[in-house]
Amino acid sequence: MDQASLTPSLTDIYRCLLKKYGPQHWWPAESRFEMMAGAVLTQSAAWTNVEKAISRLKAADLLSPEAILEADEHYLAKAIRSSGYFNVKARKLKALSAWLQASYSGQADKLPYSDVTTLRKELLGVWGVGEETADSILLYACGKPVFVIDAYTRRIFSRLGLAEKEAGYDRLQGLFTSNLAADAAVFNEYHALIVRHAKEHCRVKPVCKGCVLKAVCKFSSSG
Structure with missing residues (x-):
């Protein structure tokens, strides 16, 4: 499928979701570092x-970052127990904090001034930070026009017939960045709407009744 031909579809899908659910006000946080920890x-x-x-x-x-680095790892893990995989995530938070401390004096507010390509490479070099987490930090914490790809995105857009179910992260990300203007605010809202729609309708076992995208969904039309 020619990616250039997808521009109207992606835009229309965004408008439909926005009309249906309204602005999602993501990412809810009081500080840039809180967004990073949340990612x-x-x-x-x-x-x-x-x-x-x-x-x-x-x-x-x-x-x-200072408090996380100073905290006992078991104490930190206990504090984040509700998020699951808490022992591993405690180590990840420490690794992220150590990188921020070493590279940016622990000041998350310095991150938006870095080049997005360089910053993404640095983040991916941090233990426990994969593409989705790095891009979430870039988009939500740094305001960079980077589209976040997650399981919800893969599920919805493969069902719509706009992407292969087995498409890689870069392929899916390119679907959006090649066909939409680089706008952090739109990317932010689009991803948040995707998550909302996946929870409301496009679940693992989909609820097609009342779905705003049902008319253009290949999965729904196939029965």
Whole structure:
């Protein structure tokens, strides 16, 4: 399929989702570092459980790179227990904090001034940070026009017939970046709407009744 021909479809899908659900106001956070920590904690976790973990970090005065680096790893893991895989995530938070401390003096507010390509490469070099987490940090914490790809995106757009189910991360990301203007605000809202739609309708077992995209969905039309 010619990617250039997908521009109207991607735009129309965005408009349909926005009309249906309205602005999602993502990413809910009080600081740039909180968004970064949330990007790690949300790995394989429901956002409601991530919010509980973040609240516990705040209550324990652990929501800063300095505090995370100084904290006992087991104590940190206990604080984020609700997010699942808490022992591994505690190590990931420490690795991310160590990188931020070493490269940016622990100041997350310096990150937006870095070149996006360089910054993404640096993030991917941090233990425990994969493409989705790095891109979430770039988009939500740094305001960079980078489209985040997750399981919800893969599910919805393969069912719509706009991407292969087995398409790689770069391929799926290119679907959006090649056909939409590089706009961080739009990418932010689009991804948030994708997540909302996946939870409301395009679940593992889809709820096609009332789906705003049903008329253009290959999966639904196939029965």
